[in-house]
């Protein structure tokens with residue numbers, strides 16, 4: 284397969300790619316040493332891609348369209364069997380499914396509580412109404428209420444992810460000696476936090492924070508370079524565009 288990969292994904296008003304599910308695929312593509320073209324799509328328009336799930340990430344490679352980060356990772360392993368595997372053997376793949384479910388049902392809902400108000404601030408006005416309505420439904424409260432309790436939320440969160448800490452005390456990566464899709468699933472959740480907010484989610488000496496830093500260094504700093512501190516787009520224009528466009532907060 285020689286065609287270029289197109290990755291459809293969300294972006295903030297300042298062009299930061301913050302979506303955790305899309306970061307799973309971004310890291311998967313970089314793991315396979317594949318360059319890709321990133322195409323931004325607004326939240327309300329995802330259905331126009333024509334997928335069944337109406338979610339991003341989705342990729343297009345020639346005539347092939349694949350949606351869902353898990354399906355995309357499987358597709359990449361099938362298409363590029365000679366490049367480093369994302370999953371490995373069938374039992375390993377099964378265990379990655381657990382990591383995916385834990386992340387989707389424990390890490391993401393809490394991360395949403397921690398970052399959603401900041402994401403809203405950074406979002407293009409076009410996406411804001413949709414984002415507030417759908418995310419407040421998910422949270423069961425307003426974005427502001429979720430943010431108001433984040434000190435308590437983050438304390439509970441650090442305890443809830445202790446099994447990851449224990450794993451990383453025994454081995455450098457969630458997948459063992461080298462990183463794979465399970466690492467990218469969890470790294471992507473923390474990348475969401477890193478790119479969406481300045482709020483401190485992990486203490487610097489936490490083994491999970493150290494693993495995250497190692498993750499950012501993977502593939503020539505692929506994940507690190509996107510942050511404004513490292514030359515990426517990001518926080519610099521927050522507030523400014525809002526004022527310029529006279530959009531209510």
Ligand SMILES: N[C@@H](CCC(=O)N[C@@H](CS)C(=O)NCC(=O)O)C(=O)O
Pocket residue numbers: 293302303304305326329337338339340350351352353417
């Ligand atoms: N299981 C899917 C979930 C993807 C997902 O939920 N993506 C979010 C963006 S981070 C989305 O597209 N949401 C659509 C919406 O909120 O309408 C995957 O792993 O790709």
